[in-house]
Structure formats: C-alpha cells, structure tokens
Amino acid sequence: MEKDLLKTPIEFLKGVGPAKADLLKTEMHIFTFGDLLTLFPFRYIDRSKFYKVSEIQSAAAEVQIKGKITSIEEVGQPRKKRLVAQFEDSSGRVELVWFKGAQWIRKSLQIGTEYVLFGKPNFFKGKYSFPHPELEKAEDFVKSPMGGLQPVYPSTEKLTNKNLNARGIAKLTKALLPQLKGVIHENLPVRLLEHYKWPSRQDALFQVHFPTSIEALELARKRLKFEEFYFIQLSLLLQKDRQTVQTKGHSFDVVGERFNTFYAEHLPFELTGAQKRVLKDIRKDTRSGHHMNRLVQGDVGSGKTVVALLSMLIAADNGYQSCMMAPTEILAQQHYNGLSELLEGTSTRIALLTGSTKTARRKEIHADLLNGQIDILVGTHALIEPVVQFRNLGLAVIDEQHRFGVAQRAKLWKKNAVPPHILIMTATPIPRTLAMSLYGDLDVSVIDELPPGRKPIKTVHRYDSNRLQVFGFMKEQIALGRQCYVVYPLIEESKSMDYKDLEDGYESICREFKRPDYNVSIVHGRMKPDDKDYEMQRFAKGETQIMVATTVIEVGVNVPNASVMVIESAERFGLSQLHQLRGRVGRGADQSFCILMTGQKLSNDARTRLETMVRTNDGFEIADVDLQLRGPGDLMGTRQSGMLDLKIADLAKDGQLLQLARREAEGALKEDPRLQKPEHAATKQFFIQKHKGKVQWSQIS
Incomplete structure (x- = not known):
C-alpha cells in the first residue's frame, strides 16, 4: 500500500493539477507523492512568537509583529516607483516597502485592518523598514494551520510565480500527510528505535515537515539522517562481502627472491612506519585466498608508489604479472621512469604502454605479456583495450582511480579467469566521512607519514601589490641554486582568457628575469606532447630556472631541486x-x-581556502575544509552518483551519525549476514525494494 500510494503521480494531489505538476517536475524533480514527502524543509521559522516594534534589535533576524497599516503611497520616478506603507503597533512605527508589483499589492492592502507582519528588517538612516514583507490578515492567521514552527522549503522563481513558494509547497505537503497515515511502514529494527529513543518512520516524517516542538524535530531529523546512512552502509558492506569474502582471489603465499633482493640491495631509503603498516595490510589480503580491494591514501610524496612496487614484486615472486594504470600519459611516464630507475640492476622486467606507443613496440608488448616476458606493465587506459592480454595478471594498481569510470575499471577484472587483486592509490586525501560513504566497499589504508628528511612546505598569501617582493624572493632562491614554478589557472569555460593570462605572465617573468642570467620554460595544454616533454625535461635537468605553466603540472613533474x-x-x-x-x-x-x-x-570561501592552505600541510584537514565548502558532489567526480542521493543527511556535518550507522550496519550483518531474522524483515524488504534492478541480492534473499 505504501509503495503504491507514494508512487502516485503528483498531479493527483489536491491543489496541484497538470500545469503545476509540470513545473514541480522540471524545477524540483518532484514526480510523485513520495518525491514531495522527501522534499525536506531546509530551515524552520518560529511563528508562535510575536514582537513589538520597539523590541526590534537587529537587522539579522526575522520578526513577527501584529499591527495596522496607517497610510499607503507610491513614491519615486514613474519607471522606478515603489510602494511605501506605514505600519504601527502600540509601541512604534515601521515602514513597509515594495519595489515590484506596486499596483496589485496596493489593491490588496486595507488601511486600519489588523495584519500579522513577518519579515527581515533593514536598518537605514536611524529607522527600520521591511522590504517585501509577508502580510496576512490577523483573522486569517489565527485560522491558518501553519502556526508554531513553520517549515521553509526550497523553491524557484518559476514556482513562486505559480504560488508555489516555500509557503505554497508547505500547503501541498500539509494536504499530503493525512493521506499517508497508517501506510508508512517501519524500515529500521525495533531494537534501534528503542535504544536511541527515536520515533517511528511515520512519526519522524510527519514531525520533520510540521514539528510540534524543537525537541521532536531534532529526534525526527536524527532518525531520518541515520536511516539514509544506514542503508548506504548496508549496501556497501554487502558489496564488500561479495567482492572480498565471496570472490576467490589469487593466493600470494611467498615473499621470495625478487622482493627480498630488492628490499635488501636496491631500496634507496628506509621505509616509514606507515609504509610498513600498509604493506602488512596488503600482504595479509593477498595471501588470504580472497580477493583484495584496497584503497591506499597518502599525501603527495608520502611513498605510495614504492608500496605499490613492493606489492608487485610479491606478485612476481608468486608467478603473477602486475599492471599499474594512471589517468594521464604524463603520470604513466613518470611512474614508468621512477619504477625503471628503482628496478635497475634487478631481474624484474617492466614496460610502458600508452596511446603514444608506436605500433611495432605495441606488438612486442602484446607478445611479451602473453609469453610472460613482462612482469610489470605501466600505462594509461590503453591497458584495458581487449587486445591487451596477460599470461597471468595477479595484481592491478590503479592510480587516482576516481578519474576512471566504473566500466573502465571493470574491464581489468576480465583480464584473468580469477580477477586480479585491486590496489587503488590516491594522493587526493578523502575526508573520513566521505571515504566511508564512497569507498565503504573497500578496505582503506593511510600513509600518514612523510619520508625522513622532508621539511613541511612554508605557505604564504601575498597580494598582487607585493609582486616585486615575490620576484626578489625568487631571485634569492635561484641564487641558492633552486628552481621555481609559476602556475596560472586553467578553467575549461574560458580557455582563451586563461591562455592570455599565461602569455602575459610569461612575458612579465621574462622581462623581470632576463637572459643570460635566467632561463624560463613554458608549458601548457595546447602544446604538442613532444614540445611539452622537451620543456619539462629542460626544467628537470636544471637548464631552466623557472617554469611558467598551467595546471598541466599538477601531476607528472618530479623535480626535487624546485623549492x-x-x-x-x-x-x-x-x-x-x-x-x-x-x-x-x-x-x-x-x-x-x-x-x-x-x-x-576575495570572497569569503576564497579567503577560507587561502587561510587553510597557509595554516596546514595536512591533506586530510584540507579535505575536511574542502568538504565543508563544496559538499561531496563536487569532490569526487561521478563515483557517488546514485550512491549519495542524500535528501536530509549532510556528510560535512553529520559525521558522527554516519559512523554510528556504519557500526550498526556492521553489527547487524555480523549477527545476521543475510538479514533473515524476523527483526530484520522490514529492513530487508525496504532494502530490496530500494535497490531493485541495481544490485544482485541473491546473497540476502
């Protein structure tokens, strides 16, 4: 019954009809009764409290006053007329101002009638005024079902023009709820409701729209946020169980000669404690007989690549090949160069395959992969082409995997009868709450130490007016034998403007840093790959002291001398x-x-970003601030589409509830892996309904 009623098209709700229904669909994606039910208010107004005019203290807060209009007049030029009314109560007088719709508003106002005024006051020239206030006759206000804590819903200009502003949507919701009494079923175990003293699902949904008190509202919101997180976590944990426990994996039983010789004779530095800890996690996964699906997070320069190499050497010791897939040719080339250098003098064979690889070399690589002559293949998405066949792929390392689509990653699974172990690396620190929701199906390891000897980077913010001092500082550093980057933004929508910025910047740098004392490189996305590579190599060799570039150098350049x-x-x-x-x-x-x-x-957000950069080098703290500023949708591309369709919970603010949901979901599945016990029947039913057609539920059916 619930399912059917909630799927009722929105045009069948009293007060909607075809025209408003079309607007609700296009403007707010509200197609059904269920969609309206989960359009939650974003704030609430307390309409139970009245103020006197004399009690207005601030222009920041909305106030509600009962009083009468004493005069109305139109003022200003004919084309810029505004309507001004005097509104007073026993304690004083304020001005009401309308800049639009003066004619029809004037017709609706009555001098001497008692109104309830609601709005945000402006303070100007020693007195308060209310621009475009909400006005309702006092006698209508008393009869209104909207007293107490009033919900404020999102709306748009087009909806407002059809009387579907926040108040109009509240009226529709008020009309909908009585029809849903007794048909909204519980979906959480009773044990959870009793333990946390949460309301039933029906009560929570009713209270979140029209709360009877602030306390009831808080409990309702908590329960609904938990519910959203709980079902996401159940989905991720079941997926994780399928990918690891229930999927057979290659068993890397030995740590042999390749690993041991490299570790003892070729590793150029002592591993950090964090690297050893992550390696231990990988070792445990790869000898378990189950499929490994592990995410390794670590800041730029924390040594993820060495951990990946050591893992690939363990694979080689057990007779398996490995591949490392990077999102760009520059990064693939950098990985190849770095790994080749480390493996010099060892028996491990490595090759590079990208879109630029010549046909003859490509054929050689294809043949060598099949006959087992290549141990490690580094490349771009060229690795997942059907023609690339391995003799025995045991480990796939994916760098910055959020840049690859799900379908692309899935092709790696099919490169072997038994899917290869998956090791994902990212230098984009992911906030704990986001990692738990996006990557809850993965095991996560963190490399949270920098190699010994690395000094934290000193970061400062300077205005354009300080440019000469900055140039002076660059000259001091170059005199010490160091090199400098100067990076310009590249924003897709305005490439021509940004290109001009780069050219102007390059010219001003060349004027300030004249030859023969200084040499300057320039690198940008419009250059041919060979030209770009030539300029990067000149900088890497120290032939140029300054590199002027766009964000093309965000990944792919490793110059230890650049400071x-x-x-x-x-x-x-x-x-x-x-x-x-x-x-x-x-x-x-x-x-x-x-x-x-x-x-x-600078905008407030820009200032926050700059202050954060100056304050800390900690990538995870930076990621947390980024999540607060931008929200999850913009941070990780498309990985979370569908998964994070959050209606009321907020990853940036509700981290504790998310962790609670994770713990409870883990506990439920540990005790009842297929959700077969009577107390989980409602949860399982809701779950299967929610994921119909998206996930295979044979494991829990």
Whole structure:
C-alpha cells in the first residue's frame, strides 16, 4: 500500500493539477507523492512568537509583529516607483516597502485592518523598514494551520510565480500527510528505535515537515539522517562481502627472491612506519585466498608508489604479472621512469604502454605479456583495450582511480579467469566521512607519514601589490641554486582568457628575469606532447630556472631541486588543487615555499581556502575544509552518483551519525549476514525494494 500510494503521480494531489505538476517536475524533480514527502524543509521559522516594534534589535533576524497599516503611497520616478506603507503597533512605527508589483499589492492592502507582519528588517538612516514583507490578515492567521514552527522549503522563481513558494509547497505537503497515515511502514529494527529513543518512520516524517516542538524535530531529523546512512552502509558492506569474502582471489603465499633482493640491495631509503603498516595490510589480503580491494591514501610524496612496487614484486615472486594504470600519459611516464630507475640492476622486467606507443613496440608488448616476458606493465587506459592480454595478471594498481569510470575499471577484472587483486592509490586525501560513504566497499589504508628528511612546505598569501617582493624572493632562491614554478589557472569555460593570462605572465617573468642570467620554460595544454616533454625535461635537468605553466603540472613533474611554487590567481583554484600543486615542491631536503598570489577582492570561501592552505600541510584537514565548502558532489567526480542521493543527511556535518550507522550496519550483518531474522524483515524488504534492478541480492534473499 505504501509503495503504491507514494508512487502516485503528483498531479493527483489536491491543489496541484497538470500545469503545476509540470513545473514541480522540471524545477524540483518532484514526480510523485513520495518525491514531495522527501522534499525536506531546509530551515524552520518560529511563528508562535510575536514582537513589538520597539523590541526590534537587529537587522539579522526575522520578526513577527501584529499591527495596522496607517497610510499607503507610491513614491519615486514613474519607471522606478515603489510602494511605501506605514505600519504601527502600540509601541512604534515601521515602514513597509515594495519595489515590484506596486499596483496589485496596493489593491490588496486595507488601511486600519489588523495584519500579522513577518519579515527581515533593514536598518537605514536611524529607522527600520521591511522590504517585501509577508502580510496576512490577523483573522486569517489565527485560522491558518501553519502556526508554531513553520517549515521553509526550497523553491524557484518559476514556482513562486505559480504560488508555489516555500509557503505554497508547505500547503501541498500539509494536504499530503493525512493521506499517508497508517501506510508508512517501519524500515529500521525495533531494537534501534528503542535504544536511541527515536520515533517511528511515520512519526519522524510527519514531525520533520510540521514539528510540534524543537525537541521532536531534532529526534525526527536524527532518525531520518541515520536511516539514509544506514542503508548506504548496508549496501556497501554487502558489496564488500561479495567482492572480498565471496570472490576467490589469487593466493600470494611467498615473499621470495625478487622482493627480498630488492628490499635488501636496491631500496634507496628506509621505509616509514606507515609504509610498513600498509604493506602488512596488503600482504595479509593477498595471501588470504580472497580477493583484495584496497584503497591506499597518502599525501603527495608520502611513498605510495614504492608500496605499490613492493606489492608487485610479491606478485612476481608468486608467478603473477602486475599492471599499474594512471589517468594521464604524463603520470604513466613518470611512474614508468621512477619504477625503471628503482628496478635497475634487478631481474624484474617492466614496460610502458600508452596511446603514444608506436605500433611495432605495441606488438612486442602484446607478445611479451602473453609469453610472460613482462612482469610489470605501466600505462594509461590503453591497458584495458581487449587486445591487451596477460599470461597471468595477479595484481592491478590503479592510480587516482576516481578519474576512471566504473566500466573502465571493470574491464581489468576480465583480464584473468580469477580477477586480479585491486590496489587503488590516491594522493587526493578523502575526508573520513566521505571515504566511508564512497569507498565503504573497500578496505582503506593511510600513509600518514612523510619520508625522513622532508621539511613541511612554508605557505604564504601575498597580494598582487607585493609582486616585486615575490620576484626578489625568487631571485634569492635561484641564487641558492633552486628552481621555481609559476602556475596560472586553467578553467575549461574560458580557455582563451586563461591562455592570455599565461602569455602575459610569461612575458612579465621574462622581462623581470632576463637572459643570460635566467632561463624560463613554458608549458601548457595546447602544446604538442613532444614540445611539452622537451620543456619539462629542460626544467628537470636544471637548464631552466623557472617554469611558467598551467595546471598541466599538477601531476607528472618530479623535480626535487624546485623549492618555490608561485600560484597566480590562487583564489580561482579549489583547495584540493592548491594542495596538489603545492605538492610539486618539497620533494628534496631543502626548505620549500608556496606563495599564493591574489587580487585584493576575495570572497569569503576564497579567503577560507587561502587561510587553510597557509595554516596546514595536512591533506586530510584540507579535505575536511574542502568538504565543508563544496559538499561531496563536487569532490569526487561521478563515483557517488546514485550512491549519495542524500535528501536530509549532510556528510560535512553529520559525521558522527554516519559512523554510528556504519557500526550498526556492521553489527547487524555480523549477527545476521543475510538479514533473515524476523527483526530484520522490514529492513530487508525496504532494502530490496530500494535497490531493485541495481544490485544482485541473491546473497540476502
């Protein structure tokens, strides 16, 4: 019954009809009764409290006053007329102002009639006024079902024009709820409701729309947020169980000669405690006989690639091949160069396959893969082409995997009869709450130490007016034998403008840093790959002291001698990108610097981003701030589409509830892996309904 009623098209709700229904569909994606039920208010107004005019103290808060209109007049030029009314109660007088719709508003106002005024006051020239206030006759207000805590719903200009503003949507919801009495079924175990003293699902939904008290509202919101998180976590945990416990994996039983010889004779530095801990996690996974699906998070320069290499050597010791897939050719080339250097003098064979690989070399690689002559293949998405066949692929390492689509990653599974173990690496720190919701189906390891000898990068914010001082500082660093990056933003929508910025910047740098004392490289996305590579190599070899670039150098350049990163128009970058760019320096033993250049005018968000960068080098703290500023949808691309269709919960604010939901979901599945016990019947029923057609539920049916 619930399912059928909630699927009723919205046009059949009294007060909607075909025209309003079309608007609700296009503007708010409300197609059914169920969609309206889960359009939750974003705030509430307390309409039970009345103020006197004399009690208005601030222009910040909305107030409600009972009084009468004493005069109405139109003032201003004919084309810019505004309607001004005097409104007073026993304690004083305020002005009501309308800049639009003066004619029809004037007709609706009556002098001497008692009204309830609601709005946000403006304070100007020593007195308060109310622009476009809400007015309702006092006698109508008393009869209104909207007293007490009033919900405020999202709306749009088009909806408002059809009387479907926040108040209009509240009236529709008020009309809908009585029809749903007795048909909204519980979907959480009774044990949870009793333990946390939460209301039933029906009561929670009714209270969240029209709360009887602040306490009841808080409990309702908590329960509904928990519910959203709980079903996401159940889904992820069941998926994890299928991918690991129930999926057979290659068993890497030995740590043999390849690993031991490399570790003892070729590893150029002592591993950090964090690297050893992550390696232990991987070792445990790969010898369990189950399929490994592990995410390794670590800041730029924390040593993820070495951990991946050691894992691939364990695979080789057990007779298996490995591949490492990177999102760009530059990054694939960098991984190949770095790994080749480390493996020099060993018997491990490595190859590189990208879109640029010549046909003859490509054929050689294909043949060598099949006959087992290649142990490690590094490449881009060229690796997942059907023609690329391995003799025995045992481990797939995916770098910055959120840049690959689900379908692309799935193709790696099919490269072997038994799917290869999956090791995912990311230098984009993911906030704990986001990782738990996006990657809850993976095991997560964190490399939270930098290699010994690395100094934290000093970050400062400078305005354009300080440019000469910044140039002076760059000259000091170059005199010490160091190199500098100067990076300009590249925003897709305005490539031509950004290209001009880069050219202008390059010219001003060349004017300031004249030859023969200084040499300057330039790199941007419009250059041919060979030209780009040539300029990067000149910088890497120390033939140029300054590299002027767009964000093309966000990944792919590793120059330990570069100690200064100047980011132009830093306010135009996201926090994550600023942090990634900063990670291009600080790769050697010398003190490195990041200088964030901006104009004087900054938005509040931009200021927060810059202050965060100056305050901390901790990628996870930066990711948390980024989540607060941007929300989850913008952070991780499309990985979470569908998965994070959150209607009321907020990952940035509700981390504790998410952790609670994770714990409870883990507990439920540990005790009842297929949700077969009577107390989980309602949960299982709701779950299967929710995921129909999306997931195979043979495991729990």
